[in-house]
Amino acid sequence: MIHAERSFWESELYDRTYDLIIVGAGLTGQSIAHFYKKAHPDERVMVIDRGFFPIGASTRNAGFACFGSVTEHMADMKIEEESRIIERIRRRFNGLQLLRETLGDENIGYREPGAYEVFTDKKVYTEALEHLDICNRWLNEAAGADQVYQATEHNGFPAISIEHEGCLHPGKMMRTLYEKNLKLGVEFRWQTQVKKIEETQAVLILENGIELKAERLAIATNSFTSKLLSSVDIKPGRGFVFVTKPIKDLKWNGTYHYDAGYYYFRGAGEDRLLLGGARSLDIDVETTTDFGTNEKIKNHLISFADDVLKLPKGWEIEIEWSGIMGFTPTKSPILKRISDKTALVAGLSGMGVALGMQLGKEASELVVE
Numbered sequence: 001m002i003h004a005e006r007s008f009w010e011s012e013l014y015d016r017t018y019d020l021i022i023v024g025a026g027l028t029g030q031s032i033a034h035f036y037k038k039a040h041p042d043e044r045v046m047v048i049d050r051g052f053f054p055i056g057a058s059t060r061n062a063g064f065a066c067f068g069s070v071t072e073h074m075a076d077m078k079i080e081e082e083s084r085i086i087e088r089i090r091r092r093f094n095g096l097q098l099l100r101e102t103l104g105d106e107n108i109g110y111r112e113p114g115a116y117e118v119f120t121d122k123k124v125y126t127e128a129l130e131h132l133d134i135c136n137r138w139l140n141e142a143a144g145a146d147q148v149y150q151a152t153e154h155n156g157f158p159a160i161s162i163e164h165e166g167c168l169h170p171g172k173m174m175r176t177l178y179e180k181n182l183k184l185g186v187e188f189r190w191q192t193q194v195k196k197i198e199e200t201q202a203v204l205i206l207e208n209g210i211e212l213k214a215e216r217l218a219i220a221t222n223s224f225t226s227k228l229l230s231s232v233d234i235k236p237g238r239g240f241v242f243v244t245k246p247i248k249d250l251k252w253n254g255t256y257h258y259d260a261g262y263y264y265f266r267g268a269g270e271d272r273l274l275l276g277g278a279r280s281l282d283i284d285v286e287t288t289t290d291f292g293t294n295e296k297i298k299n300h301l302i303s304f305a306d307d308v309l310k311l312p313k314g315w316e317i318e319i320e321w322s323g324i325m326g327f328t329p330t331k332s333p334i335l336k337r338i339s340d341k342t343a344l345v346a347g348l349s350g351m352g353v354a355l356g357m358q359l360g361k362e363a364s365e366l367v368v369e
């Protein structure tokens, strides 16, 4: 660490109280910055992240622009009341519209190649079909969309088609938002780890000892939040994903869900398949903020690709990675003020592509209320 007293010039220009500092440069944090700066163009807004680029989930996810499969909603019914589930679907649906309008479909590689939940177990399928009506009603109530879920068959599997679901390129999404924020005049500090937050005073103490003051703070650190605010109940959940090398005549070019959303796969362009999930196989080990590959899960997904998806012999993984999600006990995200000067938005529970911008916009308003 470099120890040096402040120069006159540093004190005047650099060492100033910001109007708003946001911790976390993922989709949520950068969306707070975006909408706040648009509403308050003359104010100084800074986003801080510990990574060289954002290294949470926003650049490491699977790029599903989705609002839930039928078995995912069925699992949610067991832990949350109906009105909260409908509210979350509304936020996801609206969030996707907002994301597309704000960034532009072409800039984020948005497309709708056809979406399905596929089944291998007859009993689970029958149970899911029994829930079609309620799920369609929820989508109608939340988003005004009709008959979103319909029984069908896909690639020889019993399936439920999902209208309006799409996919995007998370890297392009984050790059576009970053460029828009730079144009608006948002400042960024990369590789800057926050060690401590004094939320009442709106003061941040950085790992390098520097203290930053702001009029207001917003904390958007998702799965890493409990490290900074120990009373916040968000559990990390590591997700594993791989993308294959091009596969000739790949038949899985849409977006797919399996087993309550625990497995997901999609065409990733150029005849490549992206496959991820299966965290449920080793849930305790995967409750971690450490990046890395769990060989048990990786081998299981390889078998799933061979035995269930029947990828042609000789297919290969091109690249694999992990990312960390943040789960609240009910999967509903946290959006609240934790002091007069500080707002917290975190715990997007694996749904942040859809929720991140919407929650960021709501947080940009909450922080000034």
Ligand SMILES: Cc1cc2nc3c(=O)[nH]c(=O)nc-3n(C[C@H](O)[C@H](O)[C@H](O)COP(=O)(O)OP(=O)(O)OC[C@H]3O[C@@H](n4cnc5c(N)ncnc54)[C@H](O)[C@@H]3O)c2cc1C
Pocket: 023, 024, 025, 026, 027, 028, 029, 048, 049, 050, 051, 053, 054, 055, 056, 057, 058, 059, 060, 061, 062, 063, 064, 065, 066, 192, 193, 194, 195, 220, 221, 222, 223, 224, 225, 228, 238, 239, 240, 241, 276, 322, 323, 324, 325, 346, 348, 349, 350, 351, 352, 353, 354, 355, 356
């Ligand atoms: C493998 C995987 C697949 C997923 N697939 C999908 C999907 O297909 N569709 C979907 O909707 N969602 C998906 N998600 C979830 C989605 O990516 C997240 O919900 C969303 O990106 C969360 O965004 P965020 O900005 O809130 O958090 P993050 O993107 O995690 O950002 C938090 C940021 O805070 C920074 N930070 C943390 N602590 C500190 C600190 N002390 N000091 C400074 N900076 C700090 C981190 O570096 C990070 O950049 C997936 C997630 C994973 C991991």
